[in-house]
Amino acid sequence: MPAAVYVVSIDPQASTVWWANRITDLPFDFSQEHETPENLAILKDTGAKVHVIANQKGGVGKTTVTLNLGAVVADVLKNQDELQHVFIDTPGSLQDENLLLEALKYAHDVIVPMPPEPLAFDPTARTITKVVEPTGLPYKVLVNNWDPRDGEADLKETRDYMTAQGWPFLETPIRRYKVHTRASVEGRVVTQYEDNKASFKAREDFYRLAIELGYGGGK
Numbered sequence: 001m002p003a004a005v006y007v008v009s010i011d012p013q014a015s016t017v018w019w020a021n022r023i024t025d026l027p028f029d030f031s032q033e034h035e036t037p038e039n040l041a042i043l044k045d046t047g048a049k050v051h052v053i054a055n056q057k058g059g060v061g062k063t064t065v066t067l068n069l070g071a072v073v074a075d076v077l078k079n080q081d082e083l084q085h086v087f088i089d090t091p092g093s094l095q096d097e098n099l100l101l102e103a104l105k106y107a108h109d110v111i112v113p114m115p116p117e118p119l120a121f122d123p124t125a126r127t128i129t130k131v132v133e134p135t136g137l138p139y140k141v142l143v144n145n146w147d148p149r150d151g152e153a154d155l156k157e158t159r160d161y162m163t164a165q166g167w168p169f170l171e172t173p174i175r176r177y178k179v180h181t182r183a184s185v186e187g188r189v190v191t192q193y194e195d196n197k198a199s200f201k202a203r204e205d206f207y208r209l210a211i212e213l214g215y216g217g218g219k
């Protein structure tokens, strides 16, 4: 039975494939396509919604968001046998902008992960104004790696900044949990984390995000 979710990486750094290869029971179809990103053209005929996860700033959580959002959506749609959502993980560097532009050709929308840190604001703004907005695609910024133990100030400051920029953003933040950091080494996605309080909260964030994005069913 074909999976309802397909995750693709076009990052030549290939950390996604490194992580995905460690997962024994991947809940979605997966492939690495940085050498032949034009292969993605085939996605246009599938009728699936194609979501590109993009931010040319490195280390903001693109891979973490792609694999875990893919996992929860695959979980919700596990009884569906038609491809519905494609998530494309993209490079975190300016050098590979051509790869990102290629992926955007086939996208329906874009998710831009950003940590709630002022240092990340300017590089994210560059990706949005120079690369994402010119495509005319709908996009939303996603606050990732927010540590609730630091209080709400960082989150509020980030939301104020995004509002001032006129960026559409997701209400659901992805909180910072050690379980996410360890997941790539342990070869797990969020639906496969051990059952404990932190894992529950980590999972909750991604299910909330999937609901806010409306990826729970249909197309």
Ligand SMILES: Nc1ncnc2c1ncn2[C@@H]1O[C@H](COP(=O)(O)OP(=O)(O)OP(=O)(O)O)[C@@H](O)[C@H]1O
Pocket: 011, 013, 015, 057, 058, 059, 060, 061, 062, 063, 064, 065, 090, 091, 092, 093, 144, 145, 146, 174, 175, 176, 177, 178, 179, 180, 181, 182
């Ligand atoms: N919500 C989170 N909680 C804890 N750790 C996180 C979270 N999001 C990301 N990380 C960690 O931060 C690091 C960078 O994340 P990730 O690899 O997903 O970013 P990236 O944007 O894909 O990076 P690159 O640009 O290099 O591809 C990783 O070690 C990851 O485990």
Ligand SMILES: [Mg+2]
Pocket: 011, 015, 016, 062, 063, 064, 089, 090, 092
């Ligand atoms: Mg990555």
